[in-house]
Amino acid sequence: MPLSDEKLRELKEICKDLRKSIIKMTHAAASGHPGGSLSATEILAVLYFAVMKYDPYNPNMPDRDRVVISKGHATPLVYSILAKAGYYKGDDLHTFRQLGSPYQGHTDRLRAPGIETSTGSLGQGTSFAVGAALGCRLDKFNNRIYLLQSDGELQEGSTWEAIMSASHYHLGNLTCILDRNRIQLDGWTEETMSLEPIHKRYEAFGWHVQEIDGHDLNQIYDAILLTQEIGPKEHKPCVIISHTIKGKGISFMENQVKWHGVAPNDHELEIALKEIENS
Amino acid sequence: MGTMTEKKEQIATRVAYGKTLAELGKENPNIVVLDADLSGSTQTKFFAKEFPDRFFNMGVAEQNMIGVAAGLASTGKIPFASSFAMFACGRAWEIVRNAVCHNQFNVKICATHAGLTVGEDGGSHQIIEDIAIMRVIPHMTVIVPADATEAKLATRNISEFFGPVYMRLGRSNVPVIFDENKYEFKIGRAPIVKAGIDVSIFACGVMLSRALWAQEILQNEGISAEVINISTIKPLDKETILMSVRKTGCAVTCEEHNIHGGLGDAIAGVLVEHNPVPMKKIGVMDQFGQSGKADELLIHYGLTKEKIAEAATEVIKLKNAKNC
Numbered sequence: 031m032p033l034s035d036e037k038l039r040e041l042k043e044i045c046k047d048l049r050k051s052i053i054k055m056t057h058a059a060a061s062g063h064p065g066g067s068l069s070a071t072e073i074l075a076v077l078y079f080a081v082m083k084y085d086p087y088n089p090n091m092p093d094r095d096r097v098v099i100s101k102g103h104a105t106p107l108v109y110s111i112l113a114k115a116g117y118y119k120g121d122d123l124h125t126f127r128q129l130g131s132p133y134q135g136h137t138d139r140l141r142a143p144g145i146e147t148s149t150g151s152l153g154q155g156t157s158f159a160v161g162a163a164l165g166c167r168l169d170k171f172n173n174r175i176y177l178l179q180s181d182g183e184l185q186e187g188s189t190w191e192a193i194m195s196a197s198h199y200h201l202g203n204l205t206c207i208l209d210r211n212r213i214q215l216d217g218w219t220e221e222t223m224s225l226e227p228i229h230k231r232y233e234a235f236g237w238h239v240q241e242i243d244g245h246d247l248n249q250i251y252d253a254i255l256l257t258q259e260i261g262p263k264e265h266k267p268c269v270i271i272s273h274t275i276k277g278k279g280i281s282f283m284e285n286q287v288k289w290h291g292v293a294p295n296d297h298e299l300e301i302a303l304k305e306i307e308n309s
Numbered sequence: 310m311g312t313m314t315e316k317k318e319q320i321a322t323r324v325a326y327g328k329t330l331a332e333l334g335k336e337n338p339n340i341v342v343l344d345a346d347l348s349g350s351t352q353t354k355f356f357a358k359e360f361p362d363r364f365f366n367m368g369v370a371e372q373n374m375i376g377v378a379a380g381l382a383s384t385g386k387i388p389f390a391s392s393f394a395m396f397a398c399g400r401a402w403e404i405v406r407n408a409v410c411h412n413q414f415n416v417k418i419c420a421t422h423a424g425l426t427v428g429e430d431g432g433s434h435q436i437i438e439d440i441a442i443m444r445v446i447p448h449m450t451v452i453v454p455a456d457a458t459e460a461k462l463a464t465r466n467i468s469e470f471f472g473p474v475y476m477r478l479g480r481s482n483v484p485v486i487f488d489e490n491k492y493e494f495k496i497g498r499a500p501i502v503k504a505g506i507d508v509s510i511f512a513c514g515v516m517l518s519r520a521l522w523a524q525e526i527l528q529n530e531g532i533s534a535e536v537i538n539i540s541t542i543k544p545l546d547k548e549t550i551l552m553s554v555r556k557t558g559c560a561v562t563c564e565e566h567n568i569h570g571g572l573g574d575a576i577a578g579v580l581v582e583h584n585p586v587p588m589k590k591i592g593v594m595d596q597f598g599q600s601g602k603a604d605e606l607l608i609h610y611g612l613t614k615e616k617i618a619e620a621a622t623e624v625i626k627l628k629n630a631k632n633c
Binding site for chain 1: 362363370373380386404408411
């Protein structure tokens, strides 16, 4: 079941707004992580605006769908989307990374609503998602746990401990979306510490695996819907390997290692905003 | 006072923990238990047998165990995560720090086989650094029960307390000190087990029994020692500690832990800031353990009633010299 044309148009506009916000936030903070925020923009947009059940006015609703941001450095995206989803106004997003701001450098659940767990230290979100999935299953909730995983954190051993335990406990209520942007802080993942074959590795750990273009809204949507079907049926956790482009949408940031954790200057901000607007 | 038992029983604190946990499972459906392939040793096996749906064996993967516990806590469960203290605290420290404490999730890390009294397994398993590395984490509560009675009461107590807790438990049998019907455990309260006026002896865990034996030695020498059970290392009962040293004017600390960073340093911190008095620390002198029987190891590393009594005599001398 594809997304309607109207929904597609709406999601595209949302992605544009999110990208602008990501660039503005990192520019205002003069630091932060634009690259990995831009690569996961479509993924979170589909989750928040086409898939998940949640209530921004009741962020602790027990049977809510949960999104676990294991790549806790993607805060420019996370805080932008939570504002758009109505958790807060977001007129103060420019305070990002400043002393006293609710918008911390890495996600902090105690300072801003809508965040399931504070992350930032890589390799911990998957364990958390497994725990949340076990807890929701004990409560017999008909909800799902969506985990946004980075590719770099597949180098953390604890990530694989968690992946192993998810299939051992048959977590059919867990969907992991891997933001496969192929770049980590020091360079290409395959040069820094090779991760491939990720597909086979996940399969060997007992997961249902799909691979998609992580910027194609329809593909993201369809793949998530399939996990909603397959997971409970096969009692398996599901992963969607989303091939993405780090820095997506801004010509000089795309596939550039440098833009993992560097903020745009005034001139770059101007060009970036223009490019997003005209996309 | 008047809380001590006449019985001469010996029970390991881990046994009291495991049995109490199984009892709590009946009373509170939100309690879930995780273990890392050591449920037979940590005694979570009793809970596992009674409540298989709420028991999660995570295999030999302590980092994941603690992270999963945080996730379970986020859904309103009360996770008790157990393994050997070496792994639950040491191996998983950063997950304890970030996934549990930085998030203020309601996770209870109840780790057994702490200290030298692990015995024959040797230095790799005898953690003498856990109190230090757990107490420095913001929002963490650190509890070291002295005997089976206190372990039982503390297990129940922390299940009703909201927030991250580290509870240090031992492998070996230790004397039962407290009478279950009279003793009351409260987080943050340090009970005076024996009142005295000449020296304050602060002890935790297995060393409380040694401190009480030292008190008898001192009594025979005409010295009146006050023995205080510091079963909550954090938050520390500063009021009781300061009240005691204002009376006695000197202190000895006793712990089955490195002399660096543990109970001794915690007490020293309070005394230096509020009421400096002569003080000596009894603990492991910054060295690793080795294989041996639990009691032999305590003697080998100087964790004895004689050493405590000696230290008490020394600090009393220092106090008297200062007052001359």
